[in-house]
Amino acid sequence: MNYTNQIQEIAAKLFAEGKIDVFVGYRMNGFDDNQVPVLITGPQDVSKLVFTDKSVFNLVNYLKTDHTRKKRVGLVVKGCDSRALNLMLTEKQVKRENLYVVGICCEGVVDDAGQKMQNCLECIVPEAVVYDELLGTAGKAETRAYKVNVDIAALAEKPLTERAAYFEEVFENCIRCNACRHSCPLCYCAKCCIDQETAALYNGANTTSAAFHALMTWSLHLAGRCVDCRNCEKACPSHLPLHLLHKQNESVIYENFQEHLAGVIPDDRGAFYKYSLKDPDDFIM
Numbered sequence: 001m002n003y004t005n006q007i008q009e010i011a012a013k014l015f016a017e018g019k020i021d022v023f024v025g026y027r028m029n030g031f032d033d034n035q036v037p038v039l040i041t042g043p044q045d046v047s048k049l050v051f052t053d054k055s056v057f058n059l060v061n062y063l064k065t066d067h068t069r070k071k072r073v074g075l076v077v078k079g080c081d082s083r084a085l086n087l088m089l090t091e092k093q094v095k096r097e098n099l100y101v102v103g104i105c106c107e108g109v110v111d112d113a114g115q116k117m118q119n120c121l122e123c124i125v126p127e128a129v130v131y132d133e134l135l136g137t138a139g140k141a142e143t144r145a146y147k148v149n150v151d152i153a154a155l156a157e158k159p160l161t162e163r164a165a166y167f168e169e170v171f172e173n174c175i176r177c178n179a180c181r182h183s184c185p186l187c188y189c190a191k192c193c194i195d196q197e198t199a200a201l202y203n204g205a206n207t208t209s210a211a212f213h214a215l216m217t218w219s220l221h222l223a224g225r226c227v228d229c230r231n232c233e234k235a236c237p238s239h240l241p242l243h244l245l246h247k248q249n250e251s252v253i254y255e256n257f258q259e260h261l262a263g264v265i266p267d268d269r270g271a272f273y274k275y276s277l278k279d280p281d282d283f284i285m
């Protein structure tokens with residue numbers, strides 16, 4: 001998967017035609033073969049843009065910053081990223097007319113060791129669902145049915161005490177840095193209720209119990225909204241398996257809320273707006 005040339009050409013054309021103020025893409029990080037997001041403000045820097053299976057980050061996260069707010073923005077989205085964009089549009093956080101979206105028919109991205117990422121192995125929406133221009137061949141990706149995440153299925157096999165001990169260790173290693181929240185495109189609240197400095201509920205304390213409450217609150221705010229891009233996990237300095245929280249919520253919601261998957265359908269307001277008398281109602285989140 002390499003769309004570097006096409007993306008450079010598209011960005012150059014958009015700047016030449018005066019259609020965008022900024023283009024959000026990927027560039028090489030400058031010291032190994034990994035990439036970082038880049039915000040380009042003019043044609044002189046278009047040659048920095050790249051796109052390969054190392055273009056791992058969800059660029060939609062940059063639509064919530066002052067660098068892009070109230071500007072005309074070009075950006076690149078893979079399938080998972082585009083689902084986050086759909087939610088940002090539905091939740092009125094961005095205006096569609098201010099965006100030029102380059103969608104990718106994604107073949108999956110790889111980690112630092114070159115292995116395809118787990119979310120890509122399980123991905124059922126690899127093609128961008130919102131775009132102005134689509135790169136790649138639509139319909140080429142393998143069609144998969146929704147399956148419960150492999151780690152969630154493995155945890156479900158374990159006794160409750162073992163699961164509890166595992167999660168206690170996970171929460172113990174959280175340093176309350178909030179990088180997970182900041183890296184999530186769908187965490188855009190101006191004042192977050194779990195902010196370490198302001199939240200009375202969590203006392204600003206860096207304790208296991210405060211981390212537990214903060215991460216559980218956070219994951220519930222993403223329930224029915226998380227698109228499994230794993231931006232949060234990539235940002236976590238403690239390398240915590242944050243997908244376990246989100247994928248557990250996702251599978252419960254999929255099963256109980258009419259097979260809801262976040263951001264796949266434009267203007268879909270989310271699982272909790274989908275109340276139906278036919279819902280089984282036999283679970284507690």
Ligand code: SF4
Pocket residue numbers: 078079080081106107108109119120121123124125126127228229
């Ligand atoms: S989760 Fe899907 S859309 Fe996202 S990077 Fe992986 S394969 Fe691509």
Ligand code: SF4
Pocket residue numbers: 058084183184185186222225226227228229230231232233246
């Ligand atoms: S919670 Fe993590 S995986 Fe889910 S949308 Fe936010 S950044 Fe992506």
Ligand code: SF4
Pocket residue numbers: 181186187188189191192193194217218221222
């Ligand atoms: S955790 Fe909740 S309150 Fe905080 S930014 Fe995310 S959605 Fe908003």
Ligand code: SF4
Pocket residue numbers: 173174175176177178179180181215235236237238239240242
């Ligand atoms: S990024 Fe990791 S260490 Fe930081 S608050 Fe989130 S889970 Fe905790």
